[in-house]
Amino acid sequence: MNPDSIFLNKRAIIGVVGLGYVGLPLLLAYSAKGFRVLGFDIDHSKTAKILKGESYIEHIDSIPLVEGLSNNLIDATTDFSRVAEVDALILCLPTPLNEHFEPDLSFVRETLDTVIPHLKPGTVLSLESTTYPGTSTEEILPRVEERGLIAGESIYVVYSPEREDPGNASFAATNIPKVVGGFTPACLEAGKALYRAAFDQVVPVSSPEVAELTKLLENIYRAVNIGLVNELKKVADAMKIDIWEVISAAATKPFGFTPFYPGPGLGGHCIPIDPFYLTWKAREFGIHTRFIELAGEVNRSMPEYVVQRTMIALNEKGKAVKGSKVILLGLAYKPDVDDMRESPTFELLDRFSELGAEVSFYDPHIRVVGPTREHQNWQGMESIPWCEAVISEAEAVVIVTHHKAVNYSELSSWATLIIDTRNAMSGISGTAVVRKA
Secondary structure, X not given: OOHHHHHHOOOOEEEEEOOOOOHHHHHHHHHHOOOEEEEEOOOHHHHHHHHHXXXXXXXXXXXXXXXXXXXXXXXXXXXXXXXXXXXXXXXXXXXXXXXXXXEOOHHHHHHHHHHHHHOOOOEEEEEOOOOOOOHHHHHHHHHHHHOOOOEOOOEEEEEOOOOOOOOOOOOOHHHOOEEEEEOOXXXXXXXXXXXXXXXXXXXXXXXXXXXXXXXXXXXXXXXXXXXXXHHHHHHHHHOOOOHHHHHHHHOOOOOOOOOOOXXXXXXOOOOOOHHHHHHHHHHOOOOOOHHHHHHHHHHHHHHHHHHHHHHHHHHHOOOOOOOOEEEEEOOOOOOOOOOOOOOXXXXXXXXXXXXXXXXXXXXXXXXXXXXOOOOHHHOOOEOOOOOHHHHOOOOEEEEOOOOOOOOHHXXXXXXXXXXXXXXXXXXXXXXXXXXXO
């Protein structure tokens, strides 16, 4: 196969495995460029909705799906034997941590074992899941070689980390530079051809390991800086200094400072998880990544810090947390999306419930708690209605996510006590007592 020609003339069929927050935008990106795209997922409800032209992710419009279907460019299936039809297969799979904060590659391994027997010679195989350096070499290469495929000759194996930011209006899949590393020069050329077909800019690197570590560096950078500002928040609170005002003032420096903001804990599939992929791998080389692990400890402590601040605020009003009605405002891990993966709200639901509070949540983007790997006990819980009668009954409202769709003036008028972890009440007047946490 000549990778350049098959992608330049759009004869290639692109396969995408895993149709979530990364895979669905990829499927739409390639179909928008005129490629036939075949999506794979074990979740029949996702493939069924795609075939009906229905997006199941709030910030992704259904119109591109409908257009792709009408042009016979989009198909979706749970039948993985159809991998044999594609010329490129992009894997967008979960890479969570186990209970010991160690990498769980079970989704990657099981999927590789399922798809590799169906790959035809000349296929470009790309892993986009965030993982530790060496994963592609240790997990993909032996499996393709067992099938008699040779990287760079009969198969082109690359690693290209996803960089999706759900809900970001400025950056969508195709205008985010795409890093790619291949096992051989031929693999790299194939990877470049694959991604140049849909992305505005492709950034080639010398190996899959470089690409793997690039993604980890990006997210460790954020995790460490968030950990730093979370720790400073605790210090500032003790000194009765507004950390948000401090950050705002520091951000006026035109060089040498990038603002990061505190919160109730980390959420999303990347920032709370990715750093520990490197700490685990580093131990193989006798290196203890103390800085990264310390930041993780600080960030994981924030939900408990919010609970303690809420208890103190309730005590000031002569109330105990036990028996109190506590509303958590926001289930999504970030503003203005319906993505609840690894949301700190789940930790707060658990902790307030353990303390005997009558806990509930409100989120304008999430009507009901869906399936989760670690918090199945909350599945099916519904968001409370947004109305004065319900909000005014609560002893405390904890702002976990700063959604634009929330009317904070109404909240300030209806609630009696607000615990603000996001500085959402800044500049909002009303009758509620507001405590920052």
